[in-house]
Amino acid sequence: MAAKSIISRPVYGTLSLQPGKHHLFIADAEGALAIADLAAKAPADFFGGAHVIFIPGRDGKYADVLEALKPAQFYLGHSFASALPRLKQTLANAHMGLRLYLAGTEGLIGQAMHAALEAGIDHTSIQTEHRGSLARRMQCVHCKGITENVTTQPATCSHCGLLLLVRDHYSRRLAAFQGVCINAEDRSEIPPIEEVFR
């Protein structure tokens, strides 16, 4: 669980069963276990109306856990980017009453939520549960480039190379935390780099 923070920082809950016939799950890595925990409480035919989009972590684990739930549709993606066209089409074709469940890393939840917002789904109606890595998706405020899977504080922008303070300030529209140059006033000051978002 992420520590208590400032107000723009998203708050995640625990996935809970929602009434309805159509359920869309999007998860990465340990997020699969949040879906499995939900499934343990679900009625027998629940996943008969479910579409699961899953992006395994580097260890490739947990796909079998989700497949065993026998969802109506199951998709195994290599990355969020490769899953995105399918996700967008699913959201565009969805009927009223589609229930959306997001589980896993903040980067996955944020990007999937962004796609859902663009499709007109209100963010407060989406079930989210954070599991696994605390790695952050960060936008450099200077060059606007996004760096994925940031685990250190400070972190180097993968585009412009500035050393950035990873703030808690978060934009749902960008699905990213804000990174601001940490040594702008004196570039010779190099603070220690610590692995804090594991």
Next chain:
Amino acid sequence: MGITFRKETFRDDFTFRNSPEHIRRFPFPFHEDSYMYAVNIEPHVVGPKGSVLENLIDVDEHYVAEMQDRALVLAEDPLRCQSLPHMTLAGWDLLELLMEQQALGYPEHFTLTRDGDRWRWINRPLGIDDSFTFGDVSTLPYGPMEYITRQSQGDFCILDQRDGNLWMDAGMVTTQADWSLDFDIGMNFFEWHAPVPLAHEKGIFVRALKFLTNIQQGKPARRLNWTMTINPRLDTSPENYHKWGPDRATVTPENVGDKAHLRVELQSFWRLPRSNAIVFPIRCYLIKMDELVTQPKWARRLHRVIRDLPEELANYKGLTRYRPTLVEWLSRLDDGSPTSAGFGPD
């Protein structure tokens, strides 16, 4: 008699200065010898002649130079001006408000004539004479918000009101005190204020939101906010922080009077008639220490405010690196005698 517009810069050689009359009218933001956040909102009504409140939208001697600086910022970074698709109507509302107010306050410089929805706008200081159809974006060279805010001093945020909250859904932001429109656009009132220390715990934003969502058309409100800036730089954006941040390390006892500037924001809040949005102009006034201390009361008071500022606020406002130098310099102008009540100079 019209305003004599100064030729000056807010970058590179930094030739920005205030005339003696503009020093006297500077909106000094401290009514007592200390500072803490408060919901310091009051009705935005016309104030004394010769003050920045003489007109509800103030145009001053820096107008032309500020508009030139804005054009430079936008050429470098067009993301400083953004409007979400549902905000165009609010942009027209803002265009009407700013044209009306500028023409009302400064008829020698601005003229608005209307024949139904066929409007003609003359802006003499910038050499503009445009005829257009109100409500038809194809008749203007930019969207309505961008068009008029390229001709109006200060930053402008347009806030959509829905679900009992205000949403930062459009803005022209080139003279900001270190916040990013591009990052914050689409956020609600609490979200975009999230990084501000101490104020959430004091319930400031809950009360401020309640006040702002109840603002009525024709009854604008205002408040002052402040920070400090090294060199008279309007564009202290986070986008360019790595470029202007080093300025903070250049302050010495010899140059602090010239380099350190008090930066005051006159923020006002207006209900817009067609869109029901709120427009939030953030008008920035700069004054260098050498100019400010020509008013002895302000010198004494600013010394006490900066000296006693809580550490979190000093950090948030970016003063930490040069505060000791500034306080030492100001202390020589503070004989310890009392200051009179109120904002104005003696």
